[in-house]
Structure formats: structure tokens, C-alpha cells
Amino acid sequence: MKDYKDSRILLVAALCLLAAINAFAQWPDEPTQNLSISNQPGEQVIAKIATTSDGGCYVSFYNGASGNYDMYLQRLDGEGNIQWQENGILISSHPQETWLTDYDMTVDNEDHAIVVFNDIRAGGDWDIYAYRVSPDGDFTWGPDGLTVSDNAGFEPDPKVCVTTDGNVVFAWQEDNVVHLRKVDMAGNDLWDPATITLTSTYGLAAPYITRADNDGVIVQVYLSSGPNYWNPKYIYAHKFDVSGNALWDSEGVAVNTAGGIALWMDSGIASDEAGGAFCYWYDTRNMIHHAYVQHVTSAGIAEWTANGVQLSLSGAELQMNPSLTYNSLTSEVLAFYLITNSGQTAWGVQGQKLNINGELQWGNNGVTFVPLSGQAVMGINAAYQDDGAIVVYQQSADAVNNLVYAIKVDLDGNQVWDTSPVVMSSVMSEKLHMDVDQNGFGQVLAVWGDKRSDDGDIYLQNVNPDGSLGGYGMPGCQYVVGDFNGSGAFNVADIIDAFSFLRTGLPLPALLCECPPGSGNEWAVAMDVNNSCGFNIADIVSGFSRLKTGSPEPVPCELCPPM
Secondary structure, rough: OOOOOOOOHHHHHHHOOOOOOOOOOOOOOOOOOOOOEOOOOEEEEEEEEEEEEOOEEOOOOOOOOOOOOOEEEEOOOOOOOOOOOOOOOOEEOOOOOOOOOOEEEEEOOOEEEEEEEEEEOOOOOOEEEEEEEEEOOOOOOOOOOEEEEOOOOOOOOOOEOOOOOOOOOEEEEEEEEEEEEEEEOOOOOOOOOOOOEEEOOOOEEEEEEEOOOOEEEEEEEEOOOOOOOOOOEEEEEEEEOOOOOOOOOOOOEEOOOOOOOOOOOOOEEEEEEOOOOEEEEEOOOOOEEEOOOOOOOEOEEEOOOOEEEOOOOOOOOOEEEEEEEEEEEOOEEEEEEEOOOOOOOOOEEEEEEEOOOOOEEEOOOOOOEEEEEEEOOOEHHHEEEEOOOEEEEEEEOOOOEEEEEEEEOOOOEEOOOOOOOOOEEEEOOOOEEEEEEEEEOEEEEEEEEEEOOEEEEEEEEEEOOOOOOOOHHHHHHHOOOOOOOOOOOOOOHHHHHHHHHHHHOOOOOOEEEEEEOOOOOEOOHHHHHHHOOOOOHHHHHHHHHHHHOOOOOOOOOOHHHHH
């Protein structure tokens, strides 16, 4: 999963009520429908999703309708309306291999999609290319994108992240080394030399990247401990500052040196919003599959249990394929992972909460949310919520077909919805490569490849914070900024009444608004004229000054602007 829960969520939340929010017309409200993103002939595969500040999203995918795996992109607005032509716009039709590696997509601070992938346009070997596409469908890095890397090496699975200052960093493997490259929104290189190369004696692989503080990045890699494929693989993390200088030891920080890792095993990294990162993975160091998390601080200290905190101490089940989300409001990590019996004939979903000290909060064995059964579970993705997480996963209905489910879990490990799990897709079909992201309305959007009609189409479904599908009516307020007394205008009478209220508590303002929506916190949002998302004496002073001088215009709370 993408680590869902970066600073872009705050930007989205800040703008979440700027759209008409009574209902979102195109999000399907029945699990039998789902939203078709591409249904062309042939095979459409490996869909990615990244949300935008209006609550909408981009969806990218490979489209095999032409006989070549072409890269396509579609955009949806915050109501789920398709914004571009049916089946999306062509990003690249350059020659592609008949077998595909993974790729990556994100959204930058200007709501442009950034897609990075490999193809063989320059010869028989994979090279790395990136495209930046505007909300209007303009190719800001040119019709052929930005050439990130062009050489004779083996270059699979490129990754991308957006830094705190809105710049873009790519990470990718070439043979047995890992490269990083940083560009600005115009595609100009920001490091000298432009590409940083990480090496080790026996090779590096599988980079994952997240933003750090001060426009820096942290990259996680697998390190080979010997020359043979069976030699143990370890996990290391490296941090680079705004200029590309290494901030930690030249060999990186040892995250896991216990071994038990194969290249095909899932791992990931998520920012801790304080210059460090959470690394998560599973391994077989004791010949048993277990999932682990480690916290690496901004200073480069792996501060939790050496080689990671084991998420469940139970020996009854194997744990694999973890997905993690971090709640910076409570400084808690929520991790969810696949469980299976020793014979791998029964599957389920389990979760664990860790506090900032890495201590298990849901018992030594975690909490089981989907009990073991003969129905295979796959594609577990956790999405951040202020009060917990929404977990989306697939579960087999028979030997071929899968359904898509979601559960919401609170911070105490309880399932929230009356009907849980919620079925997001009840269509009997083979479903592959699911990707998940969350928008500023708290809706979680899942996209996947689906063989319900042919060799593979792309479908999308949302689930709302209350467990419903489709449109989600959200609370909001109709008000004039500065209009404390409900007269319909902002004038000196509002200043007098607001001052009186602060001094005596009476009379009550004409409008008490629940802000942010769903918080249960009602306050005089209309009188927040200085964009502080609170009401106090500073608003009185600011309001008086604005009325006296006529400038600047009052600015509402970004989390709850007037409808």
C-alpha cells in the first residue's frame, strides 16, 4: 500500500469542503456495480491510485488493447466524475516488455500526477521514465516525459515521493546498486551530481522511499550479505538532506540484520512526520513467518527492539504482508497483516497497535479481525483515519474469484461498523493488483484489475467513514466569515457581540458550527477571521483591524470553509 498517510492528507482535508458535498454522483453505492475506469478489449493491469486535493484521484494502469502495454491515466473529481475521455488518456505507447515489473505514481503539491515506470524504448533493456501530467491533461515534462535513467542495466520497480517542499525524488534499482535522483516541478535536477548511487559489497535491491524533514528523503533497501542468492538479505535505511548529502552512516542504519528475507517478500516504509521513518516487513529468521516494525529516528537511531518489533508473538499462525499507517495525532502505529496456518491452507487478517516506544498495545498476539478460514486473503491495505484505520482486502469466493471487503478499526482494536466487514465488490471475478488511497473526505478508494468481462479491466470503489458506499453527505456550515451575530454581513456589531461573548459567555453566537466536520467540536467558526481554526481575542483584534483598514480580507478556517 502506499503509506497513506503523508502530509498530502492535511492538504486534502484543508480543502475538503470546497466542493459541493451533499452527494458524490458517480461513486457507485452498490457493490454489484463498481466504477469502470477502463473496459477496453485486451488486458488492463497493475492499476495505481493517488488522491487529489478536491477529493478526487488519478488512476494509472497498463493497457494492452493495442498489443503493447501502453501506460494510461484517468482523473476523477471529488464527486467521482470521470474528467477525461472514456478509458483515460494515453501517457506512453513506447515499446514495453511482454512481462511487466511494478511502477509507482503519486500526486505533487500542485495536483499533478507523477508516474514513473520502465520500458524498452531505447533498446532491449529496461530504462526509467517519468511523466508529470496536469489536471487538464498537459504533459509538463514533455510528450516523452523525463528520462530518469538510460543505461544497459536491469532496472525494475522504480519508486517516487514528493518532498516537504514539493520537489520529486525517484529511487530505483540497477542490477545490484540503487540510485536516487531529485528534480523540481519543472523537471530540473536539484543535486550535483544529479544521481546518487548506493552500493555495497554484494549488492542492494528493492528500494522504498519516503519524505523526511527539510526537503530530505529516507530510502530503505535490501542488502545482500554474500555473493550467492541464498545468502541472507538485510534491511538498511539511508537519509539524505535537501542537497543530497548523506545524513546517517555511509552504510546506512541497520533495520534488520536477522536475515530471513527474500527479494519477493513485501516490505515498506512510512514517514513518522518528524524526520524519521517506520520500516515494516516480514521474514523467516526462525523458519517461521513473522511481521515486524522498526522506528528509525531523524538522527538515524533504530530505537525499538533490535531487528524489529514482532507484531504477534503467537506461534499458532504465520504473519505476512504487513500494511502500516501512522497516526501522528496519537503517535501510534497501526499495522495489519495476513495470518495463515502452518500448512497455509487457512487465511485471515490480524492487526496490532504500537505506541511511540514500540510497545504492543493490542496484546502479545494482536487482534484477529478476519478469522482463519479456507477463503484465501490477499491485498491487505490500511488507510489512515483520525480515529483508527480502514482496512481493505480481497478474499477468495472460490478457486478463481475474489470479493473486496473493508473493515474500520478504532484505536482500541474494535470493529466500528454495525455490518463488518463491508462488501465493496460482490462481483464474482478474478481481481488482481489492488491499490488503495484515502481522500480528504475520509473516503477510502480502492482500484484493481478485474476479469469480470475479459482478460482484465480496471474498476474502482469507494467506502465512506461510516461504512457506506457511494455519496457521502458531510456536515458543513453556511456562514459569512466574520458574521458572528448572523446578520449576513461582517461589521462592527459583530466585533462588539464577539467581545461580549468572550468576556461573559453571553449572548451565544448565532452560528455554532461543528468544525472540523465529524469532530463533535462546535464553536463560533464564523468569527475565526485570522485562519487559526479557533476563536479567541486575537480574532477580535484582527477583525477590528480588518474593518478599520479594509485589508486584508478575513480568511476562514481551512478545515471548515463556508459552504
